[in-house]
Amino acid sequence: MKISNVDVKTLKEKYGTPLYIYDVNHIKRNMDGYLNYFKSNEFKTEVLFASKALNIKELIRICMEKKISLDCVSVGEIYTAIKTGFNPSKIYFHGNNKTIEDLKFALNNNVGVIVCDNLMEVECLNDLASSLNKNVKIMLRMNVGVDAHTHKFIVTAHIDSKFGVLYDSIDYKKILDIIINSKNIEFIGFHSHIGSQIFDLNAFKARAEKMVSYCKGFDKPLELNLGGGYGVHYTDADSPIPFDIVSKTLINTVEETLKAQNVKIKKLLIEPGRSIVAEAGYTLYTIGYIKKTPNKEYYFIDGGMTDNIRPALYQAKYDADIVGKENEKKDHIVTVAGKCCESGDLIIENYPLPEAKMGDLLITYTTGAYGYSMSSNYNKALTPAIVFVEDGKDKLVVRRQTLDELIEREI
Ligand code: LLP
Numbered sequence: 329m330k331i332s333n334v335d336v337k338t339l340k341e342k343y344g345t346p347l348y349i350y351d352v353n354h355i356k357r358n359m360d361g362y363l364n365y366f367k368s369n370e371f372k373t374e375v376l377f378a379s380k381a382l383n384i385k386e387l388i389r390i391c392m393e394k395k396i397s398l399d400c401v402s403v404g405e406i407y408t409a410i411k412t413g414f415n416p417s418k419i420y421f422h423g424n425n426k427t428i429e430d431l432k433f434a435l436n437n438n439v440g441v442i443v444c445d446n447l448m449e450v451e452c453l454n455d456l457a458s459s460l461n462k463n464v465k466i467m468l469r470m471n472v473g474v475d476a477h478t479h480k481f482i483v484t485a486h487i488d489s490k491f492g493v494l495y496d497s498i499d500y501k502k503i504l505d506i507i508i509n510s511k512n513i514e515f516i517g518f519h520s521h522i523g524s525q526i527f528d529l530n531a532f533k534a535r536a537e538k539m540v541s542y543c544k545g546f547d548k549p550l551e552l553n554l555g556g557g558y559g560v561h562y563t564d565a566d567s568p569i570p571f572d573i574v575s576k577t578l579i580n581t582v583e584e585t586l587k588a589q590n591v592k593i594k595k596l597l598i599e600p601g602r603s604i605v606a607e608a609g610y611t612l613y614t615i616g617y618i619k620k621t622p623n624k625e626y627y628f629i630d631g632g633m634t635d636n637i638r639p640a641l642y643q644a645k646y647d648a649d650i651v652g653k654e655n656e657k658k659d660h661i662v663t664v665a666g667k668c669c670e671s672g673d674l675i676i677e678n679y680p681l682p683e684a685k686m687g688d689l690l691i692t693y694t695t696g697a698y699g700y701s702m703s704s705n706y707n708k709a710l711t712p713a714i715v716f717v718e719d720g721k722d723k724l725v726v727r728r729q730t731l732d733e734l735i736e737r738e739i
Pocket of ligand 1: 378399521599702
């Protein structure tokens with residue numbers, strides 16, 4: 329099996345397993361998909377990468393090359409970006425509970441836009457900016473109350489969500505009051521994100537219409553950030569909407585709504601995370617023991633929930649192959665289990681694969697988003713390496729954690 333013309337078995341020999349592998353051509357194609365189609369003649373557009381999906385230097389370098397801005401949700405993500413040489417004015421800082429220290433860090437590092445999530449944050453930021461004598465651009469994250477049909481843990485826009493402000497609520501009015509009277513805050517527009525792994529274009533349309541209506545009554549054209557959440561293909565149960573259709577639908581809906589409501593905006597932004605990196609990522613494991621129980625057959629792998637928590641957390645489904653046996657008869661119904669001391673550490677359950685033997689390589693697909701970024705050291709597992717492959721060449725971009733690194737902070 330080859331990925332971008334690099335033999336997977338060679339990668340195992342060079343870097344060991346578990347190993348995250350990314351096809352750089354695929355990442356760039358995905359980015360170009362948005363960059364080419366998310367365009368309008370009516371307003372400016374900007375594509376952000378939601379870096380929580382994979383916040384590492386090499387990917388940030390690709391964002392720089394492609395002129396893609398960044399959504400960061402922590403000082404850690406911002407720090408990584410700045411250390412990579414990313415222009416902080418192209419960073420949008422999100423989060424429902426940014427601490428005063430977080431906000432101070434953002435102001436002192438000239439982060440471009442702070443996406444404020446609630447009334448108290450706007451109050452604190454206003455005080456802080458004034459005491460530091462800094463000017464700051466803010467967007468306001470709105471809870472648009474649109475129901476997107478996805479897993480309940482990744483829906484973010486129901487009425488009692490921890491994220492965002494309800495339009496016309498008491499908090500909203502107080503925020504407007506602060507903004508109008510602030511010498512340090514420049515309010516530039518609204519943000520919303522209605523959930524993740526969404527396939528329902530109607531949810532996006534309903535949301536776009538609400539967001540446009542929020543822009544009425546301001547004396548300057550605002551910016552609208554439509555968030556991320558565009559679904560990807562994990563298994564054949566998922567039918568993602570192609571980039572061009574997602575992008576054009578969003579643009580057309582906003583253009584039409586602007587016309588219908590007689591509103592102008594300055595810029596439209598999106599911030600996809602998963603749909604840029606998920607399908608470009610693979611995880612390679614070595615199969616260890618194989619065990620049969622009365623009702624099951626297990627293939628044990630040398631990683632598991634520590635490198636991919638998504639099956640345990642969201643009942644996420646993945647496809648897999650045994651490397652080199654892709655075309656063999658898949659006549660074993662197996663459960664692929666990790667090596668953690670945890671019964672729920674199952675990557676794939678009751679899945680057809682060919683007969684495997686100890687030492688075979690198992691590859692899981694579409695693991696490029698929220699795999700590495702949600703990895704853990706549970707059971708003191710070492711975080712795997714990441715290798716980027718492109719046109720027959722491989723490049724180690726994150727090396728495997730070492731045992732000494734695992735204990736270096738312990739006193
Ligand atoms: N913008 C905001 C404000 C967000 O909260 C998120 C994701 C995104 C953009 C990017 O969404 P995407 O395009 O990646 O769907 N850990 C979960 C996903 C959590 C997403 C949180 N917010 C998972 O593994 O499925």
